[in-house]
Amino acid sequence: MGIQERKGREKEQRREGILQAAERVFFEKGLQAATMDEIAEVAELSKGTLYLYYKSKEDLYLAVMLRGMSILTDMCRQTVAHGSSPIETIVRLLDTYYEFFNKHRQYFRMFYFFNNPTLHTQVTDEMRAHCNQHNQRIWSVVIDVFVKGIEEGMLRSDLSPVELGIILWFSIHAMLMRIDNESEQWKENMGIDLVDLREKQAALLLDAVATPEARKRYPHLFKIAQPTIAS
Amino acid sequence: MGIQERKGREKEQRREGILQAAERVFFEKGLQAATMDEIAEVAELSKGTLYLYYKSKEDLYLAVMLRGMSILTDMCRQTVAHGSSPIETIVRLLDTYYEFFNKHRQYFRMFYFFNNPTLHTQVTDEMRAHCNQHNQRIWSVVIDVFVKGIEEGMLRSDLSPVELGIILWFSIHAMLMRIDNESEQWKENMGIDLVDLREKQAALLLDAVATPEARKRYPHLFKIAQPTIAS
DNA sequence: CATAATAACTGACCGTTAGTCATTTATTAG
């Protein structure tokens, strides 16, 4: 009897429908201002039903966010697949994150959720585990490139691949967050364009982690003057 | 008649009392879980009275946060005042932020508030202006040092002092945030100690912004091997 | 001192919303 399977599919469709409704509302209003009642209305279901599929508003929010992480992961995988050398791939990965930031701003903003664990009161352990899993997935993509970069002598080897990846990724992410939130202030108060600065930051960081061999081999990737040459 | 002045003082004391009560509760519970009723109880006032002094829960939260910013600003001023050279002062400033992070973790966490503007629904323009003001204050302290560093030829001059300051400060802040929130995960999943990594990051960044002159003059401040020498 | 005027404070109340659960409706099995 295929009834079991059909039921399973239908349940999956419900979950998916709820997810889409939630995405629309969360994108428009954000976590705080979105209400379960509105999501239920958009999903054309009663609120009670939402709770049959997701344990809490926050779980539902994270379920949407996981889609964003999947998109980012796919984009990074693409970049890695099409990249030629590790050093070039790293440059492209930084741009990929920026591209994701621009194309999927709403998803990017959902990542902020993790910045404030005080708010994580209603996240189930199960969902937390899911997030962890997705997170590891994307990091493994990124770190692989750094491993190869070190192997080929293109990246400094006094730091581990993971360490290098963390330093670059954290820094870029931080800048994107500020671009999202504080661009206007920096422009007005200091005359600084954070979007321009992001590029400079990327160049500076690349320069800081690359070896002289890398600079020799891929001079076009190094846009910033080496201060060591200056004097 | 000094009645006006006395009244003014008393009002100020009320504000201060409310602030202290709010601090206790916010530190213990965080923005979300803290309730105005509990703050009122701790302050030994009715909830209505709180709203005579602060326009919203979020305004009150930010008022507490501003104390944290003042502490950080003072610590940075101290560091700058006692520092000898700009390059050394920069190293010390990075440590100062880390010291603040350790000694005043609860204040540091309040800074997260700005990471998620979706939540800023109840902040008054007045309070926002206050925050802006305090923010500029601390940045001016930091940036001054970078100005001097460039003037003395100790910092690369292809980026402006503000740009250099932003890149370093953002990166360090991002790392501290992760240390606060994700230390365990990184330890478990990847065997990475983010506290150790913070030092390496600081060293790497310092190295990226300093000139060869600086390295020559203050060799003890540069703990990371220059990859340029490697080959 | 008595009384009016003003300022400070109170807490019951309101609107909103996340989450629950007894009940109803739809589906499947016998």
Place this chain on the structure above:
DNA sequence: CTAATAAATGACTAACGGTCAGTTATTATG
């Protein structure tokens, strides 16, 4: 056709931020 099971509902609860009519305390006035 009926019982059993699964799915969906929406009225209800509890909690909380914010309000405001009314009370209390303080100051000014005659």
